[in-house]
Amino acid sequence: MKIKTLAPRNIVFITGAFVSSSSWDQLQIFFRERGFETATPAWPFKESSANALRLRHPDQEVASTRLASLVEYYTAYVSKLPEKPILIGHSMGGLLVQLLIQKGLAFAGIAIHSLQPQGIFTFKFSFYKAGWGPLGFFTSTKKTYLMSFKEWQYAFTNCMPYEEQKEAYYKFLIPESKLVVRDAITSVAKVDFKKPHVPLLFISGSIDRFIPASLNYSNYKKYSHSGSITAYKEFEGRNHFVLGQPGWEESANYILGWISNL
Numbered sequence: 001m002k003i004k005t006l007a008p009r010n011i012v013f014i015t016g017a018f019v020s021s022s023s024w025d026q027l028q029i030f031f032r033e034r035g036f037e038t039a040t041p042a043w044p045f046k047e048s049s050a051n052a053l054r055l056r057h058p059d060q061e062v063a064s065t066r067l068a069s070l071v072e073y074y075t076a077y078v079s080k081l082p083e084k085p086i087l088i089g090h091s092m093g094g095l096l097v098q099l100l101i102q103k104g105l106a107f108a109g110i111a112i113h114s115l116q117p118q119g120i121f122t123f124k125f126s127f128y129k130a131g132w133g134p135l136g137f138f139t140s141t142k143k144t145y146l147m148s149f150k151e152w153q154y155a156f157t158n159c160m161p162y163e164e165q166k167e168a169y170y171k172f173l174i175p176e177s178k179l180v181v182r183d184a185i186t187s188v189a190k191v192d193f194k195k196p197h198v199p200l201l202f203i204s205g206s207i208d209r210f211i212p213a214s215l216n217y218s219n220y221k222k223y224s225h226s227g228s229i230t231a232y233k234e235f236e237g238r239n240h241f242v243l244g245q246p247g248w249e250e251s252a253n254y255i256l257g258w259i260s261n262l
Contacts (some may be wrong), residue, residue, distance in 0.1 A: 005145075007086060007107060007108065007259055007260075007262050008035070008083045008084065008085055008086060008107050009035060009036050009037055010037045010038075010039075010081060010082075010083060010085040010086065011031055011036050011037070011038045011039070011085060011086045011087075011088055011244055012038075012039050012041070012074075012077070012078060012081075012086070012087050012088070013027065013028065013038065013039070013040045013042075013089070013090075013093075013096075014041075014074060014087060014088070014089035014090070014091040014093035014096050014097060015040065015042065015043060015046075015089075015090065015093050015133070016089070016090045016091025016093040016094070016115070016230065017030075017091060017092045017176045017180060017181060018091075018147060018156075018173060018174065018176045019156075019173065019174060020042075020046070020050040020053070020171075020172050020173075020174050021040045021041070021042040021043070021046065022040075022087060022172065023090070023172050023173075023224060023243045023244060024040045024052070024243065025186045025220045026104075026243070026244070026248060027088075027243060027248070027252055028040060030249070030256075031252075031253045031256070032227075033194050034202045034256065041074070041077050043065065043070060043073070044061075044065065044069070044070075044073055045059070045062045045065065046062065046093060046174065047060040049095075050170070050171060050173060050174050051170070051172050053174040053175060054146065054173070054174060054175060054212055056175070057144050057146050057175040058142075058143035058144050058175070059144045059175055060142055060143075062144050062174075062175055062176070062177055063141060063142055063143055063144045063175075063177050063178070063179070064177065064179070065177040065179065065180045066161075066177070066180055066183055066188075067092075067095075067180050067183035067184065067186075067188045067189060068188045069098070069182070070096060070180065071096065071099050071188070074096055075100065075103060075105060078100060078105045078106070079105065083107070084105065084106055084107040085106060086105070086106065086107055086108050086109070086110070086259060087100055087101070087105075087106045087108070087109045087110070088109070088110040088112065088255070089109075089110070089111055089112065089114070090112045090113060090242070090243055091112075091113055091114065091115050091210070091240065092115045092180070092181075092184070094111035094112055094113060094114025094202075095115040095116070097109040097110070097111050097112055097114070097136070098111060098114065098117060098191050098200070098219075099117075099189070099191065099202075100113065100149055101197050101198055101200060102191055102192060102195065102197065104198075106198055107198060107262075108198050108199040108200070108201075108262055109198065109199070109200045109201070110200075110201045110203065110244065110255055110258070111200065111201070111203070111219075112203045112215050112243070112251070113185055113203065113204060113205060113208055113210075113211045113216065113226060113238075113242060114202060114211065114216060114219060115211060116184070116189075116211070116215055116218075116219055117184075117189045117190060117191040117219065118184070118185060118186060118187060118189040118190045118191070118221060118257065119190070119224075120218050120219050121215075121218075122212055122214055122215040122218065124209075124212040124214060124215065126154075126209035126210075127209070127210065127211070127212055127215065129154070129209075130151075130154060130155035130209050130210040130240075131132070131155075131181070131210070133145065133147070133151055133260060134147070134176060134178065134181045135178060135181055135182055136181075136182075137176030139178070141177075141178050141179050144171060144175035144176060144177060144178075145174060145175065145176050145177075145178050145181075146173075146175045146176075147176075147229075147243065149165075149166070149169050152165065152168075152169050152173060154208065154209060155209055155210045155240060156168070156239065156240045156241040157169075157239060157240075157241045157245075158207060158209055158236070158239050159207055159239060160239065160245065160246075164246070168206075168241060168244055172244065185219070191222075193223050193224055193225075194224050194225055195225060196225050196227060196228050197223070197225065197228045197230075198228075198229075199228075199229040199230075199231070199262055200223070200228075200229070200230050200231070201230075201231045201233070201255070201258050202216050202217075202219060202220040202230075202231065202232045203216075203232075203233050203234075203235065203242075203251060203254070203255070204216035204217065204231070204232070204233070204234045204235070204238075205234070205235055205237070205238025205239055205240070205242055206234060206235065206236045206237060206238060207237060207238065207239050208238060208239050208240045209239070209240065210240040211240060213234050216232070216234075217232060217234070220232040220240050229262075231258065233254060235250060235251060235254075238251070
């Protein structure tokens with residue numbers, strides 16, 4: 001079924017850290033079948049498959065990635081499109097959506113389990129446990145960080161069957177820049193929450209350890225411009241691997257409905 005809407009038909013999916021851009025494959029098919037044009041531009045130096053990227057670890061090019069350069073990269077990409085697109089981002093991709101919306105580059109945005117902007121905090125222990133290793137303190141920033149399977153189980157695929165966790169690990173996990181993770185607590189990740197903005201939807205998961213639902217809710221509540229649309233939805237049983245977790249269609253259908261009502 002194709003929806004009737006005045007919203008643009010272009011969607012740009014923005015990937016988060018630690019996973020290949022192929023993690024969007026199922027959602028791309030879902031939205032294309034409903035009449036949208038979709039694009040999933042990979043981060044610089046990450047155009048290869050997950051397996052190929054793991055074989056390059058430790059990768060100095062990926063290790064050099066910074067949040068500011070990603071903002072510039074996606075700014076250039078989106079600016080070349082014929083119309084302002086709908087931006088959908090996951091985790092750090094969600095933070096990038098927030099930063100790009102702040103620059104007036106989108107028709108609307110959906111931040112799925114979004115990494116927090118500067119100044120948003122949580123006291124959830126799981127957030128610090130999941131994020132401590134990737135920050136890579138006391139290790140060389142010239143080398144990428146590659147999550148162990150045990151870390152992946154804790155941070156991304158908790159509560160999923162072992163075989164599904166293992167399959168997802170080898171299919172999607174990639175090495176990451178320690179610097180880009182650290183940049184999330186700097187002024188590069190600053191959002192002006194009082195500024196008018198296009199419609200923005202936050203989606204969270206009740207069992208996400210990496211980006212707890214309470215952190216997403218704090219992020220959502222921080223937006224204070226009364227004339228702008230900001231929405232929030234928490235899904236039960238969703239972990240940080242929400243894009244590939246069985247039942248992802250529930251989130252996709254909710255996003256579709258939200259877009260259709262803009």
